[in-house]
Amino acid sequence: MTDITRKQFIKLTGAAGLALAGGVGAPALADTFLHKMVRKPIPSSGELLPVVGFGTSRVFDVGRSAEERAPLLDTLKILYDAGGSLIDTAPMYGPAEAVVGDLVARLNSRNKSFIATKVLQNGKQAGIDQMNASFHKLKTSHVDLMQVHNLVDWQTQLGTLREMKQDKKIRYLGITHYTDNGTRELVEIMKQEQLDFVQCQYAMNARLAEEELLPLARERGIAILCNRPFGRGALFNKVKGRELPVWAADLGIHSWAQYFLKYLLGHPAVTAVIPGTGRPDHARDNVMAGMSPLPDEAARKMMLDHLHGL
Template identity: 50%
Template sequence: MSHTQGYSRRRLLTLAAGASAVFTFDRTLAIATSPSGTGDQTMQTRPIPSSSEPLPLVGLGTYRGFDVAPGDPLYKQLPAVLSELFRKGGTVVDSSPMYGRAEETTGELLSIHEPRSPAFLATKVWTRGRQEGIAQMERSFSLLRTERIDLMQIHNLLDWQTHLPTLREWKAQGRIRYIGITHYTSSAYEEVEAVLKAEPLDFLQINYALDDRGVEKRILPLCRERGVAVICNRPFGGGDLLTKLKGRPLPGWAPQVQVNSWPQLALKFLLAHPAVTCVIPGTGNPRYMADNAGAGFGLMLTDAQRQQLIALVS
């Protein structure tokens, strides 16, 4: 699907200086960084419970990594990040108004992506008041350069009772396709649970990692019961998890599940839970994006393998 509004390439060249060169380079980079064994396979998908639409298992979070402007050397890597995501079969690109320039950067780069971007665009409303929420969401449409947003989420449940009627109205109009809520701390689980029980929702985005498993007790089972898709944010536990695992040998069974790195294994741990629909590790590095995407291929972990990983980080 197209997420552009006809912005001309000429108008965008100044904003994305050097981007075309990066896209040309990216085709070589993608081959060099392909996770071993994926070949030309397509990333696995899971159905969104409310619609049965298939969603690829691994997406991209834009927090920090996409909060950069044209002219920054890091900006020039970002077209390759998106190309890696799409080449591996991923589509979900998640952003938020609280992520600095991330929405604007995402919109710029998706508008010039060749071939046409297949992105499943997800963003959030993060303010108080009905009119303030409408204004913020309209700005997100503008920054993302799109006429339709796939998933609009109420960020950290801020003023959710006020925003939810607007989201339902916009969904009925076709401006947004799915509605969700988000949070990232265990202190909010009680409220998250209450909202899930009270309101029909399409998505929950929540923190879940090998060393942060609080959602397993009640939140994930409730999502399965209510037919709510789950997107995992902070899938590396804020970064501490990978620090703990760095330098340790992978389990001997890792090749059997087509894993060649700890990040892939940490993501596969989450994807082995039947309530999880998609994981969105954040990165601005195309090599990390390629590695992360590898978690969407091969066999999922068994219960015994999951328990071995839990014991490893306990």
């Protein structure tokens, strides 16, 4: 079966679930978020981070026109209204950093944003130059989290990040990858380096992280961000035409997107998920996954067993 987009999935399954989640046909924002999303502690500091953030790869790759940027502005408003703060971007995401910088400045929301970006360069000076360019694009004097993107020259770049952290140009440092082989590499680095964050691939159909990376993160006190939480759209393919199980509502789940995200957030090692989000209806749906309750171990097993049975 070919991958489908979230837009196609909504059309195929109807809008009822999203309406319940504050999506299509939902009431105004002021009537939607009666509560703020759950926050989890960053192990290295104890700072509480809202559990659903937004990724910007591809979805924030837009031009400068007001028409192109209006949905993204609304998306960020939804994130903040739901109690969220985390925005993950990178120099490799086209104009995304500059778009984030412009929109955050327009909303005057830098103080309530947790901005994460990345460095992907070989060599110390090239890395420094790229990060300085990121500060400029993001219109900020500091970044909350700087990550070594896909482990490129990670030894060199981590050394620079430690210097930048000491100089208070960044608050946290970390490393990222998005493949199974990358997950294995992340584990080896986690064993030898002191890190604040690791960003890895984790989805209900991509669970390699559960074997070693997530237990190691708990042991080493490392925060985990989950990228590709919808399995690159394959999870929506799997549930195409399927109704949610009747017990899902008891877990605060009203859409398949929330089902997939809440499963991840229920893992005690997971700090936050960062689905790529550029549409307000998707944003409302996703942030609702961060509302209490989060599933415990027994509920997560039930969720996984049900998905495998489809």
